Amino acid sequence: MDTGFLELTKLLPRWVDLENVVQHEVEARYILKRAADHWASFQSRGDSGAEETGYLVCALVDRNWERIHTGHFSQVALATRKIYAIACCFKIFFLLLESTSPAQKDACSEILDEAQLLGCLEDWSELKVALMDYLDKGAAAATNSETLPTLEPLTRVSSTCDIPQLDAPSLEEFQTKCFGAGQPTLLLNTIQHWPALHKWLDLNYILQVAGNRTVPIEIGSNYASDEWSQQLVKIRDFLSRQFGKDTSKAGQNIEYLAQHELFSQIPALKEDISIPDYCTIGNGDAPGAVDIKAWLGPAGTISPMHYDPKHNLLCQVFGSKRIILAAPEDTDNLYPHESEFLANTARIDAAQLDPETYPLVAKAKFYQLLLQPGDCLYMPPKWWHYVRSEAPSFSVSFWWE
Template identity: 85%
Template sequence: MESEFLLLTKLLPRWKDIENVIQDEVEARYILKRATDHMENLQSRGDSQAEESRYLVCALVDRNWERIHTGHFSQVPLITRKIYALACYFKIFFLLLESTSPAQKELCSGILDEAQLLGCMDDWTELKAALMDYLDKGGDRDSVTLPILEPLTRISCTCDIPQLEAPSLEEFQTKCFQAGQPTLLLNTIQHWPALDKWMNLNYLLQVAGNRTVPIEIGSNYASDEWSQQLVKIRDFLSRQFGGDTNKTNQEIEYLAQHELFSQIPALKKDISIPDYCSISKENPPEAVDIKAWLGPAGTISPMHYDPKHNLLCQVFGAKRIILAAPSDTDNLYPHESEFLSNTSQIDAAHLDLDSYPLLEKVKFYELLLQPGDCLYMPPKWWHYVRSEAPSFSVSFWWE
């Protein structure tokens, strides 16, 4: 058994680490106690009991996967997601005890990604990072070469909201945050390494290519043709930014509103949480939700609002944005369904006053978000977003 794998087993949670986490879940307690005992005594006892323990762990994964997929995800108890993540960890290790071949590592990598997407892994970040690194080494990779994007020439254009050049914290607090004023913050994140590094799509491919993420299929999540799939980032990048992007039947895919930086800590090192997000009564850094938005030209987020303060930061590419105030909510025809109640039925880029006559009362604000700039949007401000070029944005939400 390779020494690197044995070192990894030392990062696995011990029974004393998880006994209180899984509370009074009798089934999980029994199975995870067996699993932790087996891994702790791996060298001295060997693998004689591995088959039965692996079977039980796999059953625990399947049972909690079913629980997670019963009802709405927001209603899934946190304990269920934690047990699912723990069981996935141990399932991966039992599979690696059988084989560490590239194909087995690829299988385990998929299990780890699904555990991150569905489970709760916050308590074991060191293990997650080490395991991700181990599984990605020597794996089977497609020989894909992606372009290095050319920087966009900054253009001067009409902006219907105030603009501030890299404002101080005090200036942002008074003119934006306290005033509830959407503002374009120019040249605010120029210090981010991401602005240079991410232009080379091969860097993203190297760092993140093997991760599985949810991808939106179709340019607009409110359309009937929209769907989601779990795909490898390398496949997504190849299809949307590689040599086949000129195909007339190419579907637009969008990595949207995803916690990519929790899943891939190496990418988080290329950005930093802006100090503006610290302006709140009680808002520690861990309370800031960080989301990634990556896609080709033509991706659209229809007119919608978010319940939190929103700082949308543009790394590369440009986005055309249309805003409307919360006071115009009744004139923007929100969908009646609960799932889309924060989304308007209108196409903000092509207003149809015949079908939606109340739009005549709405004051719209337009702007272009360019690399290095951020857009501050107070809670419940409506916004429509369309990418004008291949684009990577990072949003920070806080209360």
């Protein structure tokens, strides 16, 4: 067994670290205690009992996977997600005990991604990062060794902007003119210090840092359409299909990495950005948590007219996006879907209004702008927005209460 693997075992949680997580879960208590004790004494006792304990851990993973997929994800108990995540980590170690071949490491990498996507690994961040690094270094080489393009920086163009623009406003100016006033605003020259603005143009850099990660990809240009679906895909395959030299491989399907917490999954990419200070402004004494989402896709991706419940700062790293806004007061004129899942999404096509089908839309006031590299768009809660990428695009959004 290589020394790197032995060092990793020291990062696994001990039973005392897990007791609170599994207080009311008899099955999980028994299995995770057995797994934790096994690895706590692994270097002295070897792999005695590993086969049976590993089998039980795999059963625990399967059991909690089923629980996560029963009902709506938002209703899944946090304890269930934590049990699933740490059981996945133990499963990976038992699999690596069998083999550390490149193919086995690839399989373990996919398990780790599912642990992050479905479970909750926040309590074991050091283990997650170290395990990710270990698996990626020894993983099988991608079957597609295609070199991806380096995108040309877009030349800034003059464009109509129907909302106020502020050039690198101070916190006080932002709080007064934007946050406090509930005023959507285009913020200029506020993220010029981000390394991402130049590093991410080289798609091979993203491929190197994140290519082996599995992420949820939207298939189809518009999540409100009947043809829309989702798949779990390796980032390297997504990049190749949507940005590679032979984009005909994508057929008619536009794929979109949308609204994904990519930066908690891949900490190395988070080092290329920073949370804008504007996100510290709130109505309470202490700032709330900031949700950071990634939006990466080719030209032609569409987010139909919808609203978000939180303050939203949408930052454009590369590419450009055409955006159409409408105020919360126009909600009834935008014909929201009646289903609970799409209640925050309008039935109208903001880019091609159809007053005959939706006559009230004639009463709505729309605001248009072009979001270009280095720009940030502030949107107060419940402001409606339609977004279409005009070129290959990477955006980062920050949501906060």
